[in-house]
Amino acid sequence: MNYDRSYNFSAGPATMPEPVLEEIRDEVMNYRGSGMSVMEMSHRSPVYQQIIDEAEQDLRDLMHIPDNYKVLFIQGGATLQFAMIPMNLMKNGVACYVETGAWSKKAISEAKKYGEVHVAASSKDRNFCYIPDCDDLDIPENADYVYICENETIHGVTWPKLPDTKGRVLVSDQSSMFLSKPCNVSDYGLIYAGVQKNVGPAGMVVVIIREDLIREDLDPRTPVYMSYKTHADNGSMYNTPNCWAIYCCGKVFKYLKSIGGLEEMEKRNIAKAQVMYDFLDSSKMFTGTVDKEFRSLMNIPFVTGDKELDAKVVAATKAAGYDNLKGHKSVGGLRASVYNAMPKEGVEALVEFLKKFEEENG
Amino acid sequence: MNYDRSYNFSAGPATMPEPVLEEIRDEVMNYRGSGMSVMEMSHRSPVYQQIIDEAEQDLRDLMHIPDNYKVLFIQGGATLQFAMIPMNLMKNGVACYVETGAWSKKAISEAKKYGEVHVAASSKDRNFCYIPDCDDLDIPENADYVYICENETIHGVTWPKLPDTKGRVLVSDQSSMFLSKPCNVSDYGLIYAGVQKNVGPAGMVVVIIREDLIREDLDPRTPVYMSYKTHADNGSMYNTPNCWAIYCCGKVFKYLKSIGGLEEMEKRNIAKAQVMYDFLDSSKMFTGTVDKEFRSLMNIPFVTGDKELDAKVVAATKAAGYDNLKGHKSVGGLRASVYNAMPKEGVEALVEFLKKFEEENG
Numbered sequence A, B: 001m002n003y004d005r006s007y008n009f010s011a012g013p014a015t016m017p018e019p020v021l022e023e024i025r026d027e028v029m030n031y032r033g034s035g036m037s038v039m040e041m042s043h044r045s046p047v048y049q050q051i052i053d054e055a056e057q058d059l060r061d062l063m064h065i066p067d068n069y070k071v072l073f074i075q076g077g078a079t080l081q082f083a084m085i086p087m088n089l090m091k092n093g094v095a096c097y098v099e100t101g102a103w104s105k106k107a108i109s110e111a112k113k114y115g116e117v118h119v120a121a122s123s124k125d126r127n128f129c130y131i132p133d134c135d136d137l138d139i140p141e142n143a144d145y146v147y148i149c150e151n152e153t154i155h156g157v158t159w160p161k162l163p164d165t166k167g168r169v170l171v172s173d174q175s176s177m178f179l180s181k182p183c184n185v186s187d188y189g190l191i192y193a194g195v196q197k198n199v200g201p202a203g204m205v206v207v208i209i210r211e212d213l214i215r216e217d218l219d220p221r222t223p224v225y226m227s228y229k230t231h232a233d234n235g236s237m238y239n240t241p242n243c244w245a246i247y248c249c250g251k252v253f254k255y256l257k258s259i260g261g262l263e264e265m266e267k268r269n270i271a272k273a274q275v276m277y278d279f280l281d282s283s284k285m286f287t288g289t290v291d292k293e294f295r296s297l298m299n300i301p302f303v304t305g306d307k308e309l310d311a312k313v314v315a316a317t318k319a320a321g322y323d324n325l326k327g328h329k330s331v332g333g334l335r336a337s338v339y340n341a342m343p344k345e346g347v348e349a350l351v352e353f354l355k356k357f358e359e360e361n362g
Helices: A018-028 A046-063 A076-089 A103-112 A227-234 A243-258 A259-283 A308-318 A344-361 B020-025 B048-061 B075-091 B102-111 B228-233 B245-259 B261-282 B307-319 B346-362
Strands: A069-074 A094-099 A115-123 A145-147 A169-172 A189-192 A205-210 A298-303 A335-336 B071-075 B094-099 B114-121 B145-149 B171-173 B190-194 B206-208 B299-302 B334-337
Touching: A018 A243, A046 A069, A046 A259, A046 B048, A046 B245, A076 A103, A076 A145, A076 A169, A076 A189, A076 A205, A076 A243, A094 A103, A103 A115, A103 A145, A103 A169, A115 B228, A145 B334, A227 B114, A243 A259, A243 B245, A259 A298, A259 A344, A298 B171, A335 B171, B020 B245, B048 B071, B048 B245, B071 B075, B071 B228, B075 B102, B075 B145, B075 B171, B075 B190, B075 B206, B094 B102, B102 B114, B102 B145, B206 B228, B245 B261, B261 B299, B261 B346, B307 B334, B307 B346
Parallel strands: A094 A115, A094 A145, A145 A169, A169 A189, B094 B114, B094 B145, B145 B171, B171 B190
Antiparallel strands: A069 A205, A189 A205, A298 A335, B071 B206, B190 B206, B299 B334
16 A cells, blocks of 8 residues: 655664554554553553563564573663663673774763773774774773674664674674674673664663673662663563563564564665665765775765765755655765665665766766 | 443553544554654654654643743653652752652662652551651751652552642652643652553653752763753753654643643543442442542552452453453552543443442342
8 A cells, every 4th residue: 555655764763664564553443352552551461461472582583592591671772771781791890892983982981980991992083984803802801791883873884793802791782783684692692772773663672681691789779770680580571661662573573574584684685785885886976984894784874075965965855755864963964774674665766866866966 | 433442440551542542543654744654753853853842842731831840751661760860859868758659669769779768757557548647747957859659559549738848849750640630830849750651652751840950960870861961951852762652642632632631631530530439438349448538530449358259350340341450469459540541431331330240249
């Protein structure tokens, strides 16, 4: 059916699969004969318990999450995780961070409140357009973990391979690439992702944490909500969770399973990003801002080199129904976020439009 | 239209107005020609900014919130507020709490992490079936605030009048009675409410805070998310908020305005609760558990005095399509939560059912 929907290139919240939205719409007034909307359900009811259980199981299936990892649904976004991670994982009070863009910078700044933060590598020298070499990082002996942002939403860089943590726990912010490709969970101690980029509606993070990292001997001033143990011991329902986000994300997990899982998703994402990168590499007007090796499959920043022209392109795309293409101010230019739910046709249409724009304005 | 919806007496998340749900359903695929669902919108887009601005303004209109109060939308539920309040409001490190049931107990327990908590009055002696006399509380000279839970969801007690705080700041948890009747905001320093009881979907609290209580000289270990200043300085969008909850709550605010505001809502709530209390006062099988003067308009716990019979009633109501009537284990029996969106017909139908049950099983 035609709902007259735009191609929405927002960096997040972002586009969702249309079949998922249709299911949600059809269940708003009465969820499967329960007599009520999911928004109205007691989180302690059997009907809601089934929704959260299935969401967790479908995510476990998709990512092949080992049994010794807990899956938690927590409110407060990545911003709360920036504090929760050091509060829970710093036993020695020391951690290693790799600085690769705006989001790892924010994580670093927050972690400094809770202990010694060792920035082991940075790509600040070239405005975060690459990932630094992390094969032989200088990691303090007593570092509790090594932290990375696996895809920098604003700067559009991603890690082609994980850093050598020299045996330390790896913590990864996967917000803007969560479920975009297969992931070997055992490589990590903790993975988290704000779901509003690649999964569902805003207001929740998924945390996947190895059980042995869940401690109870935290600083006594730690808010009860900010202890992973609180959420792990109570199946993410110590208090009322973001029930709606869990429900919607659960539908996206099922949808991803139905199309062939993360292997298939990765194939589609590669093909999709390729359309955009091929264009940028052949264009005389537009240039991608990231070194080729580190280009994100999800967030594609590009510039004309002329601020006025950038603004003109953004306005033209918006008028033509391609939404949210303005780049973040720290990079400038434009940014196309092409998450899982962006169809290849959307990218093809955008590229056609940009080609025409280039012809007419070149 | 008949959607075959149940009468849902859940204590939260809870029933929402049907016209609001219909509007939400109709906008899922494409919000008013924006080309996308509200779940897919950048929170930095003009179309979303209008949604959050209107939600705030409609709430201000409904409650007549003075200009020197900020309205904040924050994730993490009341549980996060239990810590945020002392973290932000304890300047002298001392606060006064009144213990009136399960939720004020939880608030007290969390506040103790951050300073000296003086429990000025309690109704624990009779399992929280009344509100203690608070006309002459023993409040320490240097207490930063006096905290109350204005309606105890589990125990079903409410405050017929506010405590005399002797000039100290009053902080109130209004979660389960928010917007159920007019409120003189100037009587309070801070009001907060988890929206999943009387407004919309779970995953958000509304905080209404007097501007002079917003500080920046907090303990340096305070997470950035847990400073009220973070949210106040950024229009509740320092990070991505629970956009969906703001959208849905905004619709409920508009709906309440359309039916005549909080004065009209209070009238309806009194009439509705009266149906239930009149029945309880005339029944030989069922008894309300709360002293009359302190009975909540929203949560009505009642018992038969016989646990097996209680369980039988719960099962019978459920089978008849009256949902979520089981009482909380700390009170037992049954509890009918009759929030704003519960129609009077729902309460009348339940009472008819209970009368019939009493006749047949008395």
